[in-house]
Amino acid sequence: MSDNKTNTTNKKRTIKRTISTLLVLAIGFTALGLIQHLLVPKYQRGIVEGSMIEEYYSSVGPHEVLFVGDCEVYENISTVELWREYGITSYIRGSAQQLTWNSYYLIEDAFNHAEQLPEVVVFNVLALKYNEPQSETYNRMSIDGMPFSITKFNNIYASMTEEESVIEYLFPILRYHDRWSSLVPSDFDYYLEKDLVTVNGYYMRADVKPQGRFPSAPPLADYTLGENAMQYLEMMAELCEENGVELLLIKAPTEWPHWYPEWDEQVELFAREHNINYLNLIPLQDEIGLDMSEDTYDAGLHLNVYGAEKLARYLGQYLVSNYNLTDWRNNATIAEAWTSLEELYDSILARQLYELETYGELVSFGANAIEE
Secondary structure (H helix, E strand, C coil), X not given: CHHHHHHHHHHHHHHHHHHHHHHHHHHHHHHHHHHHHHHXXXXXXXXXXXXXXXXXXXXXXXXXXXXXXXXXXXXXXCHHHHHHHHCCCEEEEECCCCCHHHHHHHHHHHHHHCCCCCCEEEEEHHHHHCCCCCCHHHHHHHHCCCCCCHHHHHHHHHHCXXXXXXXXXXXXXXXXXXXXXXXXXHHHXXXXXXXXXXXXXXXXXXXXXXXXXXCCCCCCCCCCCCHHHHHHHHHHHHHHHHCCCEEEEEECCCCCCCCCHHHHHHHHHHHHHCCCEEEECHHHHHHXXXXXXXXXXXXXXXXXXXHHHHHHHHHHHHHHHHCCCCCHHHCHHHHHHHHHHHHHHHHHHHHHHHHHHHHCCCCCCHHHHCCC
């Protein structure tokens, strides 16, 4: 009898110890998660590109046109103008110096999350100039905002430089543990909830700085686009074909960084061999209606909102003429969601115009907004 009581007592003690241990672990992991969330940069002021990938997951679909690429898409194409003119629902999954493998995994990720697949994926081909991983800073802008998945893991593995570690991507606190001394007000202001820095992926600038003269492009020893980059472009085409999604390749109309004719020929050949469309928009500036003395905010590297709206109107006409897109403006539910996006778009534009009129420059956007 006493043995039974002893066994029962021991079992209760074991259960209590187990529960206590689990509670301590749960509290510890929760505290660690809260600290990690504080230490990870919020990207709400100044360098906001780190917020762009994360914003996709709170957007309202469908996104019939999905853009992927670097600043040549997220600063050059107005998603709201595509909606206003054509009823196109679109999203730009852009990030700074987004490389071809980043774009591939962001497409795969979008296909995994979307209730309705896009009709068209649009990829900006400038990234093909890079054949190897470039920079942890830019890698994180394309990766950190993704929720954990096999797709994210593959994106990490494809993107890491030799100095980087997978574990620091999976557990960002290991990367940012020493950031206590450089915390800024926005780390606390946006701890619980962030503001949107884009409108369905479009990052607006309303200031104007005319295009200057670009330096002559130096000759290259080898103009062949890299095997790694082209392999991911091949994978991108296969992924879209397998899912019944059209792939459109574009080269944005901005002229710097230089886009060599030899690169252009290789992309044209790839497009012909895969029966997909390719638009090099550089020679179409006049047809688009671009005036690079007025339609750029940084001397010709990127378009401002006026240029982005012109390019959206041109691309929108091309898209509705060549692909099976729906005009969603007559759908009350979708129209309501886009009315909210239009209001956000107009409010950002109004704020920027006020700052330009009041201060002669933007003070809450771009480099001037970086917190000390």
